[in-house]
Amino acid sequence: MPGPLRFNRHDRAATAVLAIALLLGFLFVFFWKGDERTIMPPTDRQASEMRGFASHADDTSRSAVRPGKEIRASLSRFNPNTADSARLVRLGLPSFVAANIVKYRRAGGKFRRPSDLARIYGMSQDDYRRIAPYIDIVEAVPGPAPVHTEVYRSNKLHEGETVDLNCGDTSQLKRVPGVGSVLARRIVKYGNLLGGYVSPAQVAEVYGISPDAVKWFRTDNAAPRKVNLNTAAYGEMLRHPYLSKPQVEAVMRRRRTLGKISDIGQMRFDSAFTERDIQRLAPDVGF
Numbered sequence: 001m002p003g004p005l006r007f008n009r010h011d012r013a014a015t016a017v018l019a020i021a022l023l024l025g026f027l028f029v030f031f032w033k034g035d036e037r038t039i040m041p042p043t044d045r046q047a048s049e050m051r052g053f054a055s056h057a058d059d060t061s062r063s064a065v066r067p068g069k070e071i072r073a074s075l076s077r078f079n080p081n082t083a084d085s086a087r088l089v090r091l092g093l094p095s096f097v098a099a100n101i102v103k104y105r106r107a108g109g110k111f112r113r114p115s116d117l118a119r120i121y122g123m124s125q126d127d128y129r130r131i132a133p134y135i136d137i138v139e140a141v142p143g144p145a146p147v148h149t150e151v152y153r154s155n156k157l158h159e160g161e162t163v164d165l166n167c168g169d170t171s172q173l174k175r176v177p178g179v180g181s182v183l184a185r186r187i188v189k190y191g192n193l194l195g196g197y198v199s200p201a202q203v204a205e206v207y208g209i210s211p212d213a214v215k216w217f218r219t220d221n222a223a224p225r226k227v228n229l230n231t232a233a234y235g236e237m238l239r240h241p242y243l244s245k246p247q248v249e250a251v252m253r254r255r256r257t258l259g260k261i262s263d264i265g266q267m268r269f270d271s272a273f274t275e276r277d278i279q280r281l282a283p284d285v286g287f
Contacts, residue, residue, distance in 0.1 A: 073091060073092030074090045075091060076134060078091065078131075079135075080101060080116075080117050081110060092131070093131070094122065097121075097127070100120050100121050100122055100123075101120055113137065156175055156176070157176055162215075162216055162218040163218070165218065166196055168191070170188060176216040177216065179213070183206070183209060186206050187203060190206045193239060193241050195224045195284055196224035197222060198224050198284070200219055203217050205241070226284060226286035227240055227243075228285070229251050229261045229286070229287060230255060237251065242277070242284060243281070249272070250270040254267065260287070261287055263287070264281055264285055
């Protein structure tokens with residue numbers, strides 16, 4: 001029966017080398033070729049770099065998802081009345097707020113003071129406070145009034161020209177210098193009360209007409225509508241500008257007591273009439 005197995009020094013050395021080789025092979029297979037779920041823990045440097053990358057990605061994501069949280073805003077002076085949307089976005093404003101500013105201007109809106117910008121839809125208080133110091137609104141410098149080259153052709157009468165007082169046309173009467181729509185209507189109304197003008201001087205009796213304006217008028221073929229002192233009613237006579245209430249009552253008494261009136265001169269014996277009244281009434285009354 002053979003004796004116990006014995007190793008000499010050479011054999012023991014070879015066995016040790018083999019054991020070390022097997023151990024290294026096992027470790028290699030375990031850490032590099034083993035289970036794919038095995039993950040080596042990162043070093044401190046790797047962990048720091050990963051945290052920095054994650055922070056940057058998170059900030060970038062928030063910038064894309066939440067308008068208005070720009071990472072890098074280029075703040076400088078700007079005029080909200082002229083800045084385009086790209087310029088406004090570079091200031092750090094959300095793109096939809098920049099679009100609202102441009103739409104407001106296109107609709108005819110104008111920013112006259114910095115605080116006007118705060119009223120734009122979507123503008124947050126934080127964004128406004130951040131850009132407010134950089135708002136530069138340039139007011140337009142008023143220049144001279146534009147010169148109108150169109151020649152205005154006046155329709156007014158020239159020296160020596162006249163208009164017929166009895167025409168009844170306000171557009172013709174307004175050709176008289178100093179006579180507008182109001183005075184033209186007064187001239188026509190007063191002429192109707194008189195029954196027609198018999199002299200250009202009568203126009204000076206119209207309220208608002210200067211005696212100097214008489215030279216612009218004439219009375220062509222004057223044929224006044226006469227008031228018949230024998231048949232006219234009390235109210236009809238009273239409407240005439242030259243007959244006062246006491247004078248109308250005097251005519252009515254004369255008709256009752258003495259009968260028909262044949263001449264306006266017969267009324268000069270009544271104290272209600274003056275000589276001037278008789279002369280002024282003569283063309284306007286009949287019998």
